[in-house]
Amino acid sequence: MSAERAAPVDRARRAGPRPPVKATLTPRERYLPASISIVSTVVVFGVLWRVVTSAENWPLIERQFFNVEAMRASFPEVLRGFALNMRIWVVALVLIAIFGVIIAIFRSLTGPWAAPLRVFAIVYIDLLRGMPSILLVLLFGLGIPALNLPGVTSSNTFWGSVALVLGYSAYTSEVYRSGIEAVPDGQRAAAKALGLTQWQTLRYSILPQAVRNVIPALLNLAVALQKDVALLSVIGVREAVRNAQIFTARTFNFSSYMVATVLFLLATIPMARFTDWVTKRDQERRLQRTL
Amino acid sequence: MSAPETPPPPAPRVSIEDLTKYYGQTLVLDEVYLDVHEHEVVCLIGASGSGKSTLLRCINQLVPYDYGTIRLDGVPVDDPSFGKTGLRKRIGIVFQAYNLFPHMNVLQNVTLAPRKVHGVGRAEAEDNARRLLGLLEMANFADKYPEQLSGGQQQRVAIVRALATDPDVLLLDEVTAALDPELIGGVLDVIRDLKDQGMTMAIVTHEMGFAKDVADRVCFLEDGRIIEEGLPEQLLVDPQEPQTRRFLQRIIDAGRL
Ligand SMILES: Nc1ncnc2c1ncn2[C@@H]1O[C@H](COP(=O)(O)OP(=O)(O)O)[C@@H](O)[C@H]1O
Numbered sequence A: 001m002s003a004e005r006a007a008p009v010d011r012a013r014r015a016g017p018r019p020p021v022k023a024t025l026t027p028r029e030r031y032l033p034a035s036i037s038i039v040s041t042v043v044v045f046g047v048l049w050r051v052v053t054s055a056e057n058w059p060l061i062e063r064q065f066f067n068v069e070a071m072r073a074s075f076p077e078v079l080r081g082f083a084l085n086m087r088i089w090v091v092a093l094v095l096i097a098i099f100g101v102i103i104a105i106f107r108s109l110t111g112p113w114a115a116p117l118r119v120f121a122i123v124y125i126d127l128l129r130g131m132p133s134i135l136l137v138l139l140f141g142l143g144i145p146a147l148n149l150p151g152v153t154s155s156n157t158f159w160g161s162v163a164l165v166l167g168y169s170a171y172t173s174e175v176y177r178s179g180i181e182a183v184p185d186g187q188r189a190a191a192k193a194l195g196l197t198q199w200q201t202l203r204y205s206i207l208p209q210a211v212r213n214v215i216p217a218l219l220n221l222a223v224a225l226q227k228d229v230a231l232l233s234v235i236g237v238r239e240a241v242r243n244a245q246i247f248t249a250r251t252f253n254f255s256s257y258m259v260a261t262v263l264f265l266l267a268t269i270p271m272a273r274f275t276d277w278v279t280k281r282d283q284e285r286r287l288q289r290t291l
Numbered sequence B: 001m002s003a004p005e006t007p008p009p010p011a012p013r014v015s016i017e018d019l020t021k022y023y024g025q026t027l028v029l030d031e032v033y034l035d036v037h038e039h040e041v042v043c044l045i046g047a048s049g050s051g052k053s054t055l056l057r058c059i060n061q062l063v064p065y066d067y068g069t070i071r072l073d074g075v076p077v078d079d080p081s082f083g084k085t086g087l088r089k090r091i092g093i094v095f096q097a098y099n100l101f102p103h104m105n106v107l108q109n110v111t112l113a114p115r116k117v118h119g120v121g122r123a124e125a126e127d128n129a130r131r132l133l134g135l136l137e138m139a140n141f142a143d144k145y146p147e148q149l150s151g152g153q154q155q156r157v158a159i160v161r162a163l164a165t166d167p168d169v170l171l172l173d174e175v176t177a178a179l180d181p182e183l184i185g186g187v188l189d190v191i192r193d194l195k196d197q198g199m200t201m202a203i204v205t206h207e208m209g210f211a212k213d214v215a216d217r218v219c220f221l222e223d224g225r226i227i228e229e230g231l232p233e234q235l236l237v238d239p240q241e242p243q244t245r246r247f248l249q250r251i252i253d254a255g256r257l
């Protein structure tokens, strides 16, 4: 075969097909579609709003759910509860990210000596993924404090959070595992061939690629967890939903729930948009690589 | 099937005896005998599926085998003295598909094994990597990521990565097979240079002209057996075995010799 080196060719300077001429839009062509979108949206939602608020029962609904007085009164307590939600969420995220990786590594280890770890991971994932989160929260958050074990905290906030961490770690480890399995075999062979140990192969070659593969899926789990922290309300943890509930029980007015709703949406909607953005960027990157 | 006819220097670096391997029920390597001596270049040729890749992968224990013995400098490669990875510290391999780590830049790809496996300091590993990259005309690409490089450039990086640990033996598995024709020559030149520097190599290739040029010895494999082995000018020009003749005729018909 030819052994001569290919001379670099400056293809950019070659005459190619001419770029398409950029069409000049008239102001009408440029602004009309946007204007139609805005006007039609405003009209549709305006009509809907009129229909709903002119309903016979609307004043009752407004009083029960959108009572400004009640909202203002409940806001400090609900907000304080929400701060606890956020704290639990952040700490749990960190623990889940770590614990999930550990379970995923156990699950993907090969070799007979790793069998106990592998079995542990499989049983763990099956059990915790198969149980409703609320059941876990009840079992840990009420069950363990009820044992009054010496030297063990009986804080139901602590044990409820542990339940969330354990449950979400099972999901997360499965996400990691799918990412690990998506790494091509050649990557493992290359790392092994360089003399890396099984652990080093995971650490330097497989895991970084695996995590990159599953970042969108992990972000989705993070959003779901943010909402699931509210499950701790059933064991009496004074987080946002619980505090809203207390206010409702006292005043028979549901506006405090609306306050909690708005707080949750303020946190989750930006996260969801961010996840969409990362997912899209990730897809574009993959597409580029295959071209 | 026997020891090489060429007058052998002292002891072979790699010696393979009676190597036999199955994938499930399929016999993939069938009583293979092969020696590779210091500074020697052995080319393995044969049709796709004849077991060439498997043979290379057995040598550095990337895949297990069923019977036979492989020795490196007289020591069986499964000897406990090599430990889990000791053997692979001394044998480098380059794959057809490059298999660079996509999340690391060129410099990180090349310095990973020296630093993490051989305990070389970062500065020293990077100096050595840049020197090797320079030799292969890749010095300007140290900070690039694999996806920013052409196939030929990636394959050079893969070769540098294998060389960075200063292996005793280098295994090359169809390293030009995935390359565009105009990029093949440059990579083959790199391998010729390695031969001139005395690197001991076992090379699987479909480039017969290159094999004739660079090999001290050529082995023809079919169905997991070494059917014929000899000097390149003899085996590639006047093969003795009918299977070898058939294979080379197909290559000639395809216009590749
Ligand atoms: N991982 C594998 N599992 C099962 N069979 C395999 C595997 N790898 C290779 N083989 C089989 O082993 C034989 C030899 O393959 P290989 O060594 O890749 O041949 P070559 O490199 O000469 O093309 C082929 O029949 C192939 O199908």
Ligand SMILES: [Mg+2]
Residues within 6 Å of the ligand: B052, B053, B054, B173, B174
């Ligand atoms: Mg092959």
